[in-house]
Amino acid sequence: MANVGLLFVGAVLFLNGLMLLGKVDSRAAAVFNLFVGGLQVLTPTYLIIAANRDPNQIVLASGIFLFGFTYLYVGIGLLMGLDTTGVGYYSLFVAIVALGYSFVNFRLFNDQPFGVIWLYWAFLWFLFFLLLGLKMEALTSYVGWVTAIEGWVTGVIPAFLLLSGYWVTENFFEMAIALGAFGVLTFTALWIALRRRRPGRPAEEYGAPGYPVGSPG
Numbered sequence: 001m002a003n004v005g006l007l008f009v010g011a012v013l014f015l016n017g018l019m020l021l022g023k024v025d026s027r028a029a030a031v032f033n034l035f036v037g038g039l040q041v042l043t044p045t046y047l048i049i050a051a052n053r054d055p056n057q058i059v060l061a062s063g064i065f066l067f068g069f070t071y072l073y074v075g076i077g078l079l080m081g082l083d084t085t086g087v088g089y090y091s092l093f094v095a096i097v098a099l100g101y102s103f104v105n106f107r108l109f110n111d112q113p114f115g116v117i118w119l120y121w122a123f124l125w126f127l128f129f130l131l132l133g134l135k136m137e138a139l140t141s142y143v144g145w146v147t148a149i150e151g152w153v154t155g156v157i158p159a160f161l162l163l164s165g166y167w168v169t170e171n172f173f174e175m176a177i178a179l180g181a182f183g184v185l186t187f188t189a190l191w192i193a194l195r196r197r198r199p200g201r202p203a204e205e206y207g208a209p210g211y212p213v214g215s216p217g
Contacts, residue, residue: 002064003162005043010155012036012071017148020140030078037071040064056108063101066094088133091125098122112176113167117154120183124150142194146187153182 012032019029044064051057073087102118105111127143130136161167 002043002047002060003159005040005064006155006162007159008036008039009067010151010157010159013151013155014148015151016074017144017146017151020144020147026078030075033071033075033078037068037073037075040068040071044068059104059108063097066097070094084132084135088129088131088135091128092133095122095125095129098125110172112172113158113179116176116179116183117158120150120154120179123183123187142191145190145194149186149190153179 015024015029015032018024019026044061047061047064048058051061070087070090073090076082077084077087098118098121102115102122105118106115124143124146127139127146131139131143158167
């Protein structure tokens, strides 16, 4: 169930990245944020009830709440025209907590790829904090591209691998190395490429997308 949700997380990240780049209307994106936010609050509630007090299953499901609430916050904020500082500072909280979930995936579940993916999410939500909380508007284009790329790299592609049975433990180490190298090289090159471009649109027009899900369960 969580793997299906991850597929739609990829979709909303991609959509919100395009919104930050000025390709999608913010109110139109708000509706999809509400759809996914509602799904990601109902999903962990069900998973925790069905976990039968299994602490490993509960910790996996708990991370979904962080980002389900983010989506709802974003969707409502966009529709109501709220100031972005609230969701920006909440994104800082999420970025810090994501580091903890990364550690848990590395050490408790021995799932190195999702340990790296949680680092991707920590980086992305920290960018949301800079853009929306601190109003660093010059980062708008960069954050938009990073968001759209992470939609595929941390959402759509892992979801398809999980759903099709190709997310196999024998390749975890190699997958983690490839994910880490791709992230560092791509986001560094993107930063260099965008440095000389003019600042993006004001951060107040946008909400913070995103949704870390957790390790595959």
